[in-house]
Amino acid sequence: MSRIAQRFAALKAEGRGALIPFLEAFDPDRDTAMAILRGMPGAGADLIEIGMPFTDPMADGPTVQKAGQRGLKAGATLAGTLGMVADFRQDDAETPVILMGYFNPILSYGVPRFCVDAAAAGVDGLIIVDVPPEEADEIAPDATANGLDLIRLVAPTTAEDRLPKVLSATTGFVYYVAITGITGTRSASTDDLAAAIPRVRKHTDLPIAIGFGVRTPEQAGEAARIGDAAVVASALLDGMLATLDAEGRATPATVPTVLDQVRKLAEAVRKG
Template identity: 75%
Template sequence: MNQPRSQGRIAARFAALKAEGRGALIPFLEAYDPDPATSMAILRGMPGAGADLIEIGVPFTDPMADGPIIQLAGQRGLKAGATLAGTLAMVRDFRAEDDATPVILMGYLNPILSYGAERFITDAAASGVDGLIVVDMPPEEAEVLAPGAMAAGLDIIRLVAPTTDEARLPLVLNASSGFVYYVAITGITGTRSADPEALRAAIPRIRAHTDLPIAIGFGVRTPEQAGFAAKVADGAVVASALIDTLAKSLDEQGRAKPDSVRKVLDQVRELAAAVRG
């Protein structure tokens, strides 16, 4: 049970990519958006389209770090019946055919507390989840989840923001595992683009404090931006841009159309080509 984290899927994937000499593409999808079958099809198709790791958003009524695009995705997911249990079931189904691609759940603390932190850790690990990003759980409030999760082999991936100063960096990084998620903008998801010069300065500042891989997210939208982020750091997370494509593909009632899944996966392919380029 208590296997060293260096043998987990996340560490293994970043090590393999390092050997290949490139960074990771980490696309995001929101569970049950706009319905369970469509989001499952997107999840299944992502590794083939070039996803190196996958982030699944767990819908919450009050996502305070998310911009309008992901807020709406969460609302569509909730309307389609998304729950934490349903999201874990998606991961279980995915694992039946893919045992290598790391899956990270991103969400907010309250649904986890409601599920029961211990039961969640057990079920998440058993379902094949590799890491957790709990947006509203800073290191100061992590006691309820982080020690148990880490003991069960789940990485606790933490956000580091441009506002995280030198004094705070070690606290945040020491409480991190798997990789570090650098928030490229001061703001919410999907609202601004990352400034390349600021990233060039920010990443070495974090590297000085940690050996963990660093992925850049919030404000990475285009293949060019993803390619740059994966070079300057170790990976690029693309979320709002993909959700935007999915949302625009829906019909007037918000239902998926026959080409919805393909459109999202095509975009993943373009991003992957840029990251590999």
């Protein structure tokens, strides 16, 4: 059983949902990003999503785009991102790690080599925004051979007759995009989610994580109650941004601020 499956099974036994916080690799620099990554499990993260910085992130809103730009400026590469995961695994062998990004850097790296190296580093799952099920053969065989879950996105606009095709190619968990549009621009209502998630559950037994627009502890608690997990990205990046100096560099407040946000989100998820 994968780390992702083990974690969701354990949380189900506890009767609660999961918190999946996001950080961008190398944002605003590698050391700061590593400090945040290492501190997230202790602050209440159940799984962790790491963004792979890319120059043309089509699904990302302004906040995540800027985080990616900071990461690239700080020297982020795909190999460097995998190196962060490998360093994290020296102290944490249990918390599932999911990489989120786009296919172009993986293609440039070499798909077979990437999947081998990702698994060796301790990556558990991949969310590749611009690889639909119709093109899954580009990476699915290598991912599967190396024990990497391929996590698919399902949106409010995903047609009923398309859901089985998308979900049959999904492993690990389903990522439900709560809004139409790009990340971090608005939030879905509780009523919208309560109506949408049962539609997805009809077609899968996998856990459902809700992201894109989950910003506050209250929203995270609701998302984890209606689904199985809440993914929080832009709110954490905004919180971090507020601590950076005029040149975009980390300050002594950066790591504590982000981890305090994670703690508040985790408390709400556990209550939810």
